[in-house]
Amino acid sequence: MTERNNSAREIAADVTAGRTSAVKTAEAALARIEAARALNAVVTIDPTRTLADAAAVDARLHSGEAMPLAGVPVIVKDNIWAAGWRITQGSRLFADFVAPKDAIAIARLRQAGAVIVGIGATSEFASKGVTTSQLFGPTRHPLDPTLTPGGSSGGPVAAVAAGLVPLAIGTDAGGSSRRPPAHVGVAGFKPSYGAIPYGPGFAEPFFGLSVIAPIAADVADIALAFEVMAGIDPRDPDSAVVAREAEDITDLRIAFSPRLGLDVAVDDVVANGLVSAVERIAATGLRIATRDPVWPAGATEEAIMPLQHAGLAALYGNTFRKDPNVFDPDIARQIERGLSWSGAEVAGALVASTAIANAFAAFFSEADLLLAPTVPCVAWPLTQLGPDTIGGRPASPRAHAVFTPFVNHARLPAISIPCGTDERGLPFGLQIISRRGQDRTLLRAAQRLESVLSA
Known part of the structure; x- marks a missing residue:
């Protein structure tokens, strides 16, 4: 990872105050992207379009318009429509597809002054836990180019971790924008289903699961992007109201589940790091009880x-x-x-999905926040679907993904924040989960926990 550049908040403040311009900020981001081509995080750039969009933001500012993301350079995942950009889903079937319009979330980002500087790599149809495609090849981990950042939002995540942009937009249907952030040491937020309108865009294979997911170096930038993108839109029948944040998180009922109540392997460095992180959080006065969700038989x-x-x-x-x-x-x-x-x-899988959602609902009738691992391991070699072993046991190709999919099936908000590294400096994350619609309270709590763990 490179030294951190300015946050989205700082960039917007500087552009708004005239200390720099959206055009200069975009030019600098494009230069960073060009210098980091070996990372293969950004698969499409269009400097002419980007600089024209940045100039339009400068003109809007000059006319007196206020924009909370003025001039902020953004990477958009290669499965989210951005008007005029090539968006391929990492598939040769869509190699020449140009999005005819913006997804609602992207239109809201642009209205807020954000400038798209590139399209971030995804696995084909965002359907793998690593980021590689026949179109573009593999995306590499910013800390070690022989490793994967995970997937499927590996491109946007690697771009943020490498300091190419302060903010990226991914998708999350089973952990695609929580696990990769955990592997590279940034924050990734999966909102409640419907909190950010989804589409217009490609037909979605993950029926009723996928969400637009902001990724950033810190939670405050994620919260800023969320406020810009969230809110009901009549074009998305699943878009939903999100509650106001709790006035005080001190009295929230917080649970810690070391393995999310699942009989799964976790590397010792991750398990011990999670316990240490929770102990540091508890030392600030928050009350945390160790408690597992109770899953129905056969919940895997x-x-x-x-x-x-x-x-x-x-x-x-x-x-x-x-x-x-x-x-x-x-x-x-x-x-x-x-x-x-x-x-x-297939109907049996729907029954299992509903049972998982009901189990989470029962858990959150007695808790407000749940702390759990985001991943059971650190990043693994680029050429593999997953690590060979986790916790000393042989690992299946999806064993690295065990802690995130149930959250999607329950349609809950969850965020991953950095909480430790192994002896090589490879990161892992703490996942914070809440009940559906409590996104703002979750983000506020995550900022407090982030401040403790980063101190």
């Missing part, structure tokens, strides 16, 4: 994965039948699996 990621496979098969199964080689081999296997699931098996 495997039980809910048919929904992802079937979603991919519904969208791309016909193309797969004609030419499976057009897909990333890992995605092709998911599509093939999706084509094989029976209707009853």
